[in-house]
Amino acid sequence: MDILASLNPQQRLAVEHGRGPALVLAGAGSGKTRVIVHRIAYLIRNGAARPEHILAVTFTNKAAQEMRERVHALLGRGRTAEPLIATFHSFCVRVLRREIHRIGYKRDFSIYDTDDQRRLIKQILEEERRPEKETAPREILGRISFAKNHNIPAAVFAHRFPSADADLLQHLYTAYNDRLRRANALDFDDLLLKTVDVLERFPEVRDRCQEEYRFILVDEYQDTNRPQYDVLQLLAGKHQNVFVVGDEDQSIYKFRGANIRNILNFEKDFPGARIIKLEQNYRSTQTILDVAGAVVANNTERKGKTLWTDNARGDVVTCYRSHSARSEAEWIAAQIRTALREGPDSRLAILYRTNALSRNFEDVLMQYGIPFVVVGSVGFFNRMEVKDLLAYLRAAYNPEDDIALLRIINTPPRGIGGTTTELLTRNALDKGVPVCQALRESLQDTRLSVRAQRALARFHETLDGWIAKARDVSAGALLEEIIAQVGYHEMLKQRDSAQEAADRIANVDELVRAAYESGERGESALDFLDRASLSSELDQLDANARVALLTVHSAKGLEFDVVFLAGMEEGLFPHFQSRDAKEDLEEERRLCYVGMTRARRKLFLTWTPHRRRFGQDSETAALPSRFLKEVPAELVEGLELETPYTMMDKESEYGQEWHYGKAGRSADDTEQPRSLAELRTYLAKLQSGKHGAAAGGGRQLKTGMRVRHAQFGEGIILSRERTGNDYKLTIFFSLAGRKTLMEGYAKLQPL
């Protein structure tokens, strides 16, 4: 296969780039990944680099996996050495598992995820008897992570961020780091920071890494943060063979410390860099590109580039306003059904700003019998039972891992309750030792009841057994033994409903299987735990799934034939947290751009003024997202942005909330009955009125008409609204309840 044949001139230029730094500014859908993949293949095929000297870095495991597969497809499998294709984090873990002893950690360190971090902070707060109200763990962790992402050590925190509570935060930041170290544990941010630390302080490690990874390629460069940038600088320091690909319009991780300046300053950081722009888009229709481009053009912080495509103009973009979140979901489900009927092989996605929005879509798709996958809500590795068992493993391999130990110490219940664990943690704190050691030393503590002492001794003995076993038994076998020994299944069966217990047991079995499989692939137990810590739900997104539900963030780098960008409302998208600061707003706009450019053929934008928040009807009607107003009207149908039933405050400006009171929802023809009693009155009214007469002899559907649906049975039409070329019907079915259907394909039979 000719590696260069299928490339356009710019892509080819990038792929053929020789040594030295290069920056590829690649617009959405312009073949970013393609360039990296082909360059890897080109370097190897040409003999310019040996595979083992190549390191390609991505942001998600999924992207890494896909890249690996595509390289294999180009080169064929079965070569002796492979290029290393990894995420920043997994690359760092790889380095640290080998080198971290140099900075005083043990090789079998634990990796703390967000949940572990939260537990640790809470524990610290508890020990210091600080009320959580004034110091929300989330908030604290957010600020610690912010500091870490900007490379600000605890020692200088208060100095760098002077504020009322700076000293307190510096104290907590320090305590948190100390406790991580004592637990022989690293959080996500530490993985990067400690790698930088090792590379900076130990020239021999740096030299070896520089020789090992002579060619470095980075995907999504616009999303690198400071520590990632440092890692890159240190690795590339000698050979300067850095090849980065990015798009400043798709920088959406500022909140995580991503620094857009990394891409804007690349030429300065790597002198003599070659810049290549990829502006031809291969993914979307011209219409979609124009719409997305018009939105992002409102940003000022960009280098500016214009995407073009040879693709057809394609369909107009469709906008749809619904009267509730529920009907938004129903309308989308109906569109999906049509789309799948017309093109059974299409891949579709519903994208939304926050995960909380997925629920309605899940419910309705389920109801419609449309198979789908949800990305990101509660991932496999985030399930409680899976985390419990991983904590058991962690405790066995790294007994100093306090958070893991405290998680399992009384799960399932074994008579070690709050009083006892509090004594343990207090002892550990006083002596400055991990909890496992405090456990050993507290066995005879007279402050404990005999019963508690006995329970502790028993747990201690079992734990020692696992620690010993961990040395010579596989992760799968150890896990299986632990599950049996502690009676984990029994706990689930006893605690949860039969159905829930069965689900959880299935997950447990799945985990055991995964552990065994990992072992059979030759991975160590630590490899297995690493993968569990660093994997995300996204990685499990099945490429064959027809319909996917995911956040816009998760969708970056993916593409779909049809995209529904839902919840296009002020406050939601852009999110109200981001609407004030200009740079935050620009990030929201880029996010919107990312969402829109995921679509190949057709883009839908949906919103509703009446979305429930926290299960309550909001007192204020939502406004359409300002991004909808930035869209060229001639390319979009159904763009009804005025809210007729909103009584506007005369002085109101965009961005303020408009109040409309309870009259709001009954002011147009989409009025819906709220209760059964109301429904009866409503139906009576409809039937006695002129609607009830239906179109004499005509087949045309009218409000109030009784109809039969193949699936839902008999019902009565509550409303009929034009949308595009079709009519949207709201029908109350006596068996199935209220449904919203599209007339065009609902195959309704008038009665």
Place this chain on the structure above:
DNA sequence: GATTTACGCCTTTTT
């Protein structure tokens, strides 16, 4: 010490 119930908080986005 464990289990059940009430209440309050909540929502960005992710490795």
Place this chain on the structure above:
DNA sequence: GGCGTAAATC
């Protein structure tokens, strides 16, 4: 509407 923590009860 849902989850996790805190009080109340067994």
